[in-house]
Amino acid sequence: MTKPGEDTPARAGGNAFSSADLVVAGARLRGGTAPVDIAVRGGSITAVEPSTGTGGRDAPPGAQVVDAGGRLVVPGLIESHLHLEKAYLLDRLPYDAVTLDDAITLTALLKKNFTPEDMRARALRVLRGAVAHGVTHVRCHVEVDDTLMSSAMETMTALREEVSKFVTLQIVVFPQDGLTTQRHGRELMRRAVASGADVVGGIPYNDPDKEGHLDFVFELAVEHGLPLDFHIDLSDDPRQRDILDVVERTHQAGLHGRVTAGHVTSLGSVPAPQASEICAAIAEAGIHVVVLPATDVYLNGRHDTQAPRRGLTPVRMLRDAGVNVSLATNNIQNPFTPFGRGNILDSALMLAELCHLGTARDAEYVLDMMTGNPAEALRLPAHAITPGADADLVLFDAADARGVLNDCARPDVVVKHGRIVTAKELPR
Numbered sequence: 001m002t003k004p005g006e007d008t009p010a011r012a013g014g015n016a017f018s019s020a021d022l023v024v025a026g027a028r029l030r031g032g033t034a035p036v037d038i039a040v041r042g043g044s045i046t047a048v049e050p051s052t053g054t055g056g057r058d059a060p061p062g063a064q065v066v067d068a069g070g071r072l073v074v075p076g077l078i079e080s081h082l083h084l085e086k087a088y089l090l091d092r093l094p095y096d097a098v099t100l101d102d103a104i105t106l107t108a109l110l111k112k113n114f115t116p117e118d119m120r121a122r123a124l125r126v127l128r129g130a131v132a133h134g135v136t137h138v139r140c141h142v143e144v145d146d147t148l149m150s151s152a153m154e155t156m157t158a159l160r161e162e163v164s165k166f167v168t169l170q171i172v173v174f175p176q177d178g179l180t181t182q183r184h185g186r187e188l189m190r191r192a193v194a195s196g197a198d199v200v201g202g203i204p205y206n207d208p209d210k211e212g213h214l215d216f217v218f219e220l221a222v223e224h225g226l227p228l229d230f231h232i233d234l235s236d237d238p239r240q241r242d243i244l245d246v247v248e249r250t251h252q253a254g255l256h257g258r259v260t261a262g263h264v265t266s267l268g269s270v271p272a273p274q275a276s277e278i279c280a281a282i283a284e285a286g287i288h289v290v291v292l293p294a295t296d297v298y299l300n301g302r303h304d305t306q307a308p309r310r311g312l313t314p315v316r317m318l319r320d321a322g323v324n325v326s327l328a329t330n331n332i333q334n335p336f337t338p339f340g341r342g343n344i345l346d347s348a349l350m351l352a353e354l355c356h357l358g359t360a361r362d363a364e365y366v367l368d369m370m371t372g373n374p375a376e377a378l379r380l381p382a383h384a385i386t387p388g389a390d391a392d393l394v395l396f397d398a399a400d401a402r403g404v405l406n407d408c409a410r411p412d413v414v415v416k417h418g419r420i421v422t423a424k425e426l427p428r
């Protein structure tokens with residue numbers, strides 16, 4: 001920290017600095033060589049200028065000043081696909097899951113004992129880990145079904161308010177155990193939308209009436225003007241191509257840019273010429289894709305006795321076709337993914353290794369998959385290090401994206417709504 005109010009140098013955007021309530025001094029932007037000073041006021045970035053090298057001493061008395069010491073500054077990391085209420089369940093499993101069906105069956109069983117307090121406690125454990133690792137935004141998928149009814153939704157909408165100073169939660173309501181299979185499925189989805197879900201979710205592979213499922217969720221989204229986010233094509237079976245149905249419906253409903261598809265792993269098993277056509281169709285529909293490496297790699301390819309497939313969606317092919325691709329953690333220590341500590345960089349490093357994204361430029365792309373790309377999918381237009389943007393940013397003790405990936409280390413500083421936050425401050 002540097003003392004504010006001393007040795008004020010002349011500066012083009014001097015007003016922004018002399019009226020700032022937070023100054024980040026001497027940080028390095030991605031791709032930039034010279035350090036910059038960043039002025040923040042009222043939760044927004046008001047100036048980004050070449051550093052005066054004076055450690056932000058033109059900040060007014062009382063302002064917070066961070067001497068970044070040449071650290072890399074990036075917008076807050078975004079977990080664009082995370083399950084809060086079913087994290088940390090390993091100690092409750094009667095047996096270990098070895099297939100997707102096992103995972104769904106076991107979780108459905110465990111859900112019977114979920115209470116609001118229990119869901120809140122495990123969700124907060126996930127969020128403390130996320131904030132500590134530099135996450136400022138989470139899109140969480142919240143389940144409704146005949147067992148949980150609206151209890152997970154009620155818990156997460158209350159939590160959204162409780163944690164809003166530290167992390168922004170977007171809630172996707174979705175029928176994990178099927179929509180048409182649940183007596184109250186449609187009613188619960190409608191109720192969740194009326195009570196504050198931000199996004200309508202769907203999971204056609206877990207519903208015997210796929211068409212009825214898709215009809216309903218598209219209609220609900222259109223009726224309420226909400227975006228859609230799918231769990232889709234989670235297998236290594238090249239015949240599974242529900243994404244094409246979603247592409248068609250996205251065009252019909254005029255929802256270009258408002259639909260997200262998580263997993264889409266079966267596409268990785270489709271022969272390249274056809275897969276390439278499907279990638280082009282996804283791009284044309286403006287559908288965002290989220291790759292969830294920890295789960296996808298764990299569940300897929302496990303029956304291959306020779307040259308096991310990696311089980312991921314073809315990230316590079318999607319990228320080259322112009323699809324906006326993000327990466328996220330999905331699950332932490334549960335039947336779907338019995339690994340994880342809530343560090344999105346673990347998934348990022350794993351993805352970089354599995355997809356041969358090894359160059360310095362590739363590393364920058366992987367960092368985009370946790371910042372700019374999910375910001376586009378989550379419709380956060382002000383997520384950047386630029387004047388006028390939201391002051392949600394993190395400082396890594398790394399020279400570049402490659403350093404961030406290889407360290408998998410926690411950022412040194414996390415700023416949310418223009419304020420330095422720590423995971424310890426989150427409610428218990």
Ligand SMILES: [Zn+2]
Binds near residue numbers: 082083141231262330
């Ligand atoms: Zn998921």
